Amino acid sequence: MILCKPYPPDIRVEKEVRSLVDAGHDLFVIAESKRGESKREVFGRAHVDRYSPPRPFRRRIDWFYFQLTFKSYFWKNRIRNFTLRNNLEILHVHDLPLVSTTLDVAAEFDLPVVADLHENYPAAKQLWSEGSRNPLVWFGDDFRRWERYEKRILPSVSKIITVVDEASERLADSGILSSSQTTVVMNVEERKWFDSLSSSSGKNDDIIRIVYVGGVRPHRGLDIVIHSLVNLPNKAKVALRIVGAKGQYASELVKLAKDLGVSDKIELVEWIPLEQIPNCIVECDIGIVPHKKHLHTDATIPHKLFQYMLASKPVIVSNCKPLERIVRETKSGLVFSSGNSLNLAKTIMKLVENPDLRSELGSNGRKVSANRLSWENEGQKLVLLYDEFT
Numbered sequence: 001m002i003l004c005k006p007y008p009p010d011i012r013v014e015k016e017v018r019s020l021v022d023a024g025h026d027l028f029v030i031a032e033s034k035r036g037e038s039k040r041e042v043f044g045r046a047h048v049d050r051y052s053p054p055r056p057f058r059r060r061i062d063w064f065y066f067q068l069t070f071k072s073y074f075w076k077n078r079i080r081n082f083t084l085r086n087n088l089e090i091l092h093v094h095d096l097p098l099v100s101t102t103l104d105v106a107a108e109f110d111l112p113v114v115a116d117l118h119e120n121y122p123a124a125k126q127l128w129s130e131g132s133r134n135p136l137v138w139f140g141d142d143f144r145r146w147e148r149y150e151k152r153i154l155p156s157v158s159k160i161i162t163v164v165d166e167a168s169e170r171l172a173d174s175g176i177l178s179s180s181q182t183t184v185v186m187n188v189e190e191r192k193w194f195d196s197l198s199s200s201s202g203k204n205d206d207i208i209r210i211v212y213v214g215g216v217r218p219h220r221g222l223d224i225v226i227h228s229l230v231n232l233p234n235k236a237k238v239a240l241r242i243v244g245a246k247g248q249y250a251s252e253l254v255k256l257a258k259d260l261g262v263s264d265k266i267e268l269v270e271w272i273p274l275e276q277i278p279n280c281i282v283e284c285d286i287g288i289v290p291h292k293k294h295l296h297t298d299a300t301i302p303h304k305l306f307q308y309m310l311a312s313k314p315v316i317v318s319n320c321k322p323l324e325r326i327v328r329e330t331k332s333g334l335v336f337s338s339g340n341s342l343n344l345a346k347t348i349m350k351l352v353e354n355p356d357l358r359s360e361l362g363s364n365g366r367k368v369s370a371n372r373l374s375w376e377n378e379g380q381k382l383v384l385l386y387d388e389f390t
Helices: 011-022 056-069 073-086 099-109 121-129 135-140 143-156 165-173 191-196 222-230 248-260 274-282 303-310 321-330 341-352 355-369 375-387
Strands: 028-032 040-043 046-051 091-094 113-117 159-162 182-184 208-213 238-243 266-269 286-289 315-318 333-336
Touching: 011 375, 028 073, 046 073, 056 073, 073 099, 091 099, 099 113, 099 143, 121 143, 159 165, 159 375, 165 182, 165 321, 182 375, 191 303, 191 375, 208 222, 208 274, 208 303, 208 341, 222 238, 222 248, 222 341, 238 274, 248 266, 274 303, 286 303, 303 315, 303 321, 303 355, 315 321, 315 341, 321 333, 321 355, 333 341, 333 355, 341 355
Parallel strands: 028 046, 091 113, 113 159, 159 182, 208 238, 208 286, 238 266, 286 315, 315 333
Antiparallel strands: 040 046
16 A cells, blocks of 8 residues: 555555455555654554655655656655565555556556545645645646546556545546446444444533534635534524644634634634544534535545444534435435535524434434444455455
């Protein structure tokens, strides 16, 4: 597995490793090292090789080379050495950026390549570059260049993995691949892992807590949730817990809450270990995924949705295609119109005022996420994909 960022943590990679090792495969992960980490170790039954990132000058040279070719000379050498040293038989590259580099190494050793696409990367680039005035960012994150790269490079890959049906449909609709060439392995949660860490008995007050877990960036829609708190009745005992609230945008959310006079209704948690996430969710009443509707959010699905469901919490999601489809199919929550804080406030109150509905939706979510939409089932799709190589 070619990750080329620090590992651990990576919740998707860790689950994939467990499933493939259980199926009898030997797993090797190449990652970027952080200060103080071992260069080589066994983590989660995978052999992890770590390389220090290039020094600033070399990093800049490699960045320019990548922008011109969509290939990393720095990582090509390391992936090649990694492949030789471990006598690898398949290269599994996570996400779009290093697909071309990995294909070059694979061609040298006549190896198949599996591309594990976590998101619509060109659309993500469009989102991430919004508001930037840096011309280098405009060039490097120009989503049109990434679209051309994606269309050119993916047909050369042996197998494609996406995280949701809508992502496979996007590739088919754009003419890059047919849906039969992709395997969907969703970001569902591992029931055994989640339940083993859910020791909390919940809360001991009458406040209805809404929880958000994950990245805090403008396209996540958390500003809409804060605006919605203003539109709740004064008598409503509702609080918002945001886990992962760090960085500049988190500071902007703090200022927004203060300006709107709802600071007392918000709890910001900068970071907690992954192992504490289950209890953090169990202690709340409603899980929320308020992502703003975009080409990016219409073709990906977050782990947090299934974590909420496993905790038997009703969910509130925006009308991004995968979120809306899954929540309606499973009858596990309610959907609001993306960007509409008034509509969100009404949706929140529907759950706040109806404990029976909260219980029913939470129960529905638990049943499906503990069975059909559990990693115990979903991970077998990955195993079956690898069986095709044997």
